[in-house]
Amino acid sequence: MKGKKKMLLKKIKKVLLSLVAAATVSATLTGAFGATTVSADTTNAQELQLDAKAAIAVDAKTGQIIYGKNESQLLPVASMTKLVSIYLVLQAIKEGKLSWDQKVSVDDASYQVSQNTSLSNVPLKKGNTYTVRQLYQASLIYSANGAVMTLANAVSGSQKAFVDKMRTLLKSWGINDAEIYTASGLGNNEIGNAKYPGAPTNAENKLSAKEMALVSQKLLTDYPEVLKTTSIARMKFNNGTSETEMENWNWMLKGLAKAYSELPVDGLKTGTSDSAGADFTGTVNKDGHRIITVVLGAPHTSDTDVSRFTQTQKLMSYVYNNFTYTTIKANQSFKGAQQLPVYHGKELKTKAVTKNATAVWLKNGLSTASLQASLKGNKKLYKNGGLEAPLAKNKNIGTISLQVKQQPLTYLNGATSLKLTATNTQKIEKANIFVIMGRAIKNFFTNLF
DSSP: OHHHHHHHHHHHHHHHHHHHHHHHHHHHHHHHHTTTOOOTTOSSGGGSOOSSSEEEEEETTTOEEEEEESTTOOEEOGGGGHHHHHHHHHHHHHTTSSOTTOEEEOOHHHHHHHTOTTSSOOOOOTTOEEEHHHHHHHHHHSOOHHHHHHHHHHHHSSHHHHHHHHHHHHHHTTOOSOBOOOSSSOOGGGSGGGSOTTSOTTOOOEEOHHHHHHHHHHHHHHOGGGHHHHTOOEEEEEOSSOEEEEEOSOTTSTTSTTOBTTBOEEEEEEEEETTTEEEEEEEEEETTEEEEEEEEEEOOSSTTOOHHHHHHHHHHHHHHHHEEEEEEOTTOOOTTOSEEEEESBSSSEEEEEESSOEEEEEETTOOGGGEEEEEEEOGGGEETTEEESOBOTTOEEEEEEEEETTBOOEETTSOSSEEEEEEESSOBOBOOHHHHHHHHHHHHHHHHO
């Protein structure tokens, strides 16, 4: 009996050890390969299968991320770089440092690049001058590399100085990991003696889909007139002795190969290279609601490949078909975030409502009733646990944060909830000394007993 019992204990011990080992291996595999986790920076990626390395869809006004796939991964962006360059050109014009009709001469590096027929270009001529407007149009419509290099020189005096300006601009927007070496998006080895000093020969510009969306949002917000040019399907460029027919590389524009009547796309910029594949940052305003989409690393087998536009159409359609643009009105209150305490006021509480109207994209089937609210008071106005009276009407008394249990709310600025300024609906006078004393006495006896 003792021998049998001993053998039984050994078997039990062996089984327990096997179970522990299996659990350990399972945990190790899960941790190593993420078998049960979803990328933290991905929203709805599993609901839409896109043939692209990374993608994102955002609301152009609020920056809400409606869809994301590997949106924080740094990838080559090729000629989509020009959106950063064009922002700086428009900024220089706004500041009076450039003018639309100003004539600009072409330096040797820009000229040499413009003669490369394997790249997207309008052929510039030595000794000729071109207006800022001509070069701007060629850069946006035809992705002309020599043209945008010429604009960069006009803004900053040299390619290096302009690239440094691009880097500074991106950092001012909170984009700190971008790799920027050229104004055009070409590789550092493709721009001759204008290459960025000290950088690797094969260095190329890299941004994430999320960062490209932020660049586009900034451009559309600060310079919405850019759409007047990005929406042009065809235009001729006069280089002095001949004309170049420029057909926009954005084939989703009306009248071009991948136009889709349900999606009136009016911008923004394509990008193509061997390492990048086919990229496209697009924007569309449907039913008065504008979104920005970015597709990085779509397949690119030839110059006639339309994959990036097919993926963009799928992404745009997914947003408009599966989400509802839901308005949140001004002066709206939410359960659980309706009031804040007031210190030494005639009233001890004040109602909190939204200061301005805004909107949020909610999955179909959800409504404002699905929003969960929290309220945080403005600490600058606080004293002894309450907003110090007197308080003027419509004072910015705090922040209402909205979340949805069934749908993550994330934004380009890093916010993980919809944050709205809260104001009070009525003027709160300060209580007189007798009321204040009376309250103090009442509180004393209440706490005493």
